[in-house]
Amino acid sequence: MTISRRIFVKDSALALVSFGLDPLFLPRAVFSPYRRLSSLTVPYRPELVCLFQRGAVDGLNMIVPHGEGAYYQERPRIAIPANDVVDLDGHFGLHPSLAPLKELWDNKSLAAIHAVGSPDSTRSHFDAQDYMETGTPGVKSTADGWANRYCQHDREHADTPFRAVGFGPQLPRILAGSAPSLAIDDLQAFGLRVPQEAARDRLTRAFEELYDGAGTGLLASSSREGFEAVQMLKRANPTQYVPAGGVEYPPGRLGKTLLQIAQLIKADVGVEIAFADCSGWDTHVNQGSSDGQLSTRLRELGLALAAFNKDLGERMSNIVVLTMSEFGRTIRENGNSGTDHGHATAMLALGGPVNGGRVLGRWPGLGVEQRFEGRDVAVTTDFRDLFGEILARHLGATDLGAVFPGYVPSPTRFVGAIRG
């Protein structure tokens, strides 16, 4: 009884809105064929999962150029011995801790993109992360993130509060902006935390009415999206989630987050972009080689991605998982058996639509004259071309110029990360 009244109240509120009272909400109400179908059918809906390796991952020890002599010369203590590398193509190989991903390489759903990065030369984490998330290298004043701008400009899908979800207590920069997006810290605890269901429903309804009266500002529109999300999640009932086929995610925050993303995708609430952080890559000291600090982080990453892939099973045919990191690290190891802030790094793309089984991008080589500023891996793929390709060829973005102002990612520069 309660529920049907709720829906009635909500729908009439929506009707009111779609007559033009709320300019932000109007276009979404117009383009809303998906909403009514959400619990009934699962239309083809490409999904993108982004993992930000904050702290600048050492691309050279993640996707190892073991065929390159300079790699071993420059890293006497931390290079991955050729015997340990999981070879991919005779020149590159996976760090041994990423061995769980080899299977995905073999079935052509995993690609690595090497020498990717920012045209801006900053080696500041802050600046570089900011540029990668706003999608405007060198411009600090950009207010919104590129994923949000994509949502602003490709609105035909924009009909669910779960379209763009950031996992964490705060909305990440990449999702900040005028298109609605949601920060979820813990899926189980999303909504009002009242143990009894009847009481929870009642309080939810009460708050909904309170905020309905709050006019047309951000408080009103955001709360409306929040209540809608609560309602959809309730119908999807994700509390009793069991990953498919006995898959076990590794312990730790990353595993927990990817499990929740899997859960949300399977709940069919309309996720299009999910974003999560995964930190601990700033390996200045005692980075380690086949074992050690970086190895531990990579093991968690590999196990988590492999679990996610297995858990989603068939659905991976619509999903691309992309890792990113603000820059790479120095080619030469430093005096503390670590690496310092560098330039280009490597990213991983995983999923059915991925043109897998190859290392993409032009490899600049590690020779001194091939380096950026004489010390770092040069950038041969602007990250906007990679992100742009995935937005265009996977999510179907039509206006990349609006997503990356001041830059038009060009198909001629796409590395071919997505199958044609």
Next chain:
Amino acid sequence: MLSIVATLCVLTAQAPGVAPALTPRDSAFHALNRLAYGARPGEADSVAKVGVMRWIEQQLDADHIPDSRLAAREREFKILDYDRADLAGRYRDAVQERQRLQREAAATGDSSRMRGARPMQEFRELGGELQQLAIVRAAISERQLREVMVDFWTNHFNVFVGKGADRFLLPSYIEETIRPRALGRFEDLLIATARSPAMLFYLDNAQSVAPGSSPPGPLSALRRGGTGVRRGINENYARELMELHTLGVDGGYTQQDVINVARMFTGWSIEQPDRGAGFVFHDWAHDQGDKVVLGQKFKSDGEDEGIRLLKFLANQHATMHHVSAKLCARFVADEPPDGCVDAAVAAWQKTHGDIRAVLRAIVTSPDFWTPQVVRAKVKTPFEFVVSAVRAAGVEPDDTPRLAQMVARLGEPLYQQPAPTGYAETEAHWVNSGALLARMNAGLVIAKECTSIPMIDDHAQLVDQIDQRLMAGTMSPHTKTVILEQLTDIADPQQAKTLAVGLALGGPDFQKQ
């Protein structure tokens, strides 16, 4: 002269211009929302009785406000017993312990012991204590405006507690660098932050050395921070100093200015932890050439040259404007009107950056009192939680739960990695997940509310909540919805909790 006229207008509760005047009680509530962390029950009335402008003057003269209850509460926080050298020693021990465990784990391939041992646990706990201390101070200090300004400057000169040595450098940064100067002179604050080990580490200046310079002895500890073998100037601090701390992004400086400022601060560094991790100037690392910044020539003069630069920057017009606009965004409106910013700049110019004079100019500006700005600003998560705690008469304890609540709403204290600090604007804080978290927070705080008695009559109950928690500003819509919700609730305790929870978590209380 203008400010005196404005003051008189406010004193007689006649807001300038054509807009309807605020009542003395509304003015007091407005001042408490902006210059304090909200009103405690009855406080809007007591401030109105004293006179809002007199209350503001008292707040500006913070040292003369007795604050014994806070002093007693502060004694519970053991973090205040440690000085920087103590914390540095403990941190060094923890790092060594962690490295030993890492080596063992790498050798044996068994990382389970590492997880169990958690050598850095103490620092995580101290970090939690530091956050909770901020909440206790904001909630119960009588020197409310000073606490607001401590928060403002802590955010303006943001340092991320999670970055390496800042785990142990932050407490002394708050206690010794920011707090004593929160209502002082901007220039002094700027110099103190520039010399603080916390900032020197956070923005990497500690490792910035003139190219080609080398230390007289071994230097392994300094190398730890970051750029390793390839050493030279690090521009991080220089850039943020001008972009964020002083001139602002459009402040007219060039990349060459950034480089020259970085050269001026070469050698400004931190002692090794076992020597107390204090400020140290390394003459050997200092760039001995003359430098030009914003067209002004600075002769090479060791450490003093940096001090001269900071004084120069502190009194640039762009700095006055940038920082004044930020203060007005905090106190007046997200997009502050020019009038209050101009008034603040004028006061800055006249007093050489006396923060109290600048604040006085803002609160005597007509812009501060126009009805359009009253209750038009969304509280930050910190402001929301602290104001709810104050209104509901909840005594914040020394557990981290309230700090965790603030973090869940999106503002984990001292944990903003970016040097920008947290944003002041509504768009940054209002999103659907954060709003739901605010509703939850309202419900949790309502359970402990002591400021509302149990009343059988629902209309009276709602009226009490309106008067005591919101100084009579609850909207008719909120009243109606809460009353509707109460209709079938007979138990007065339940009715009270529900009504207070809805009021605190509802839209009216999100605004200030």
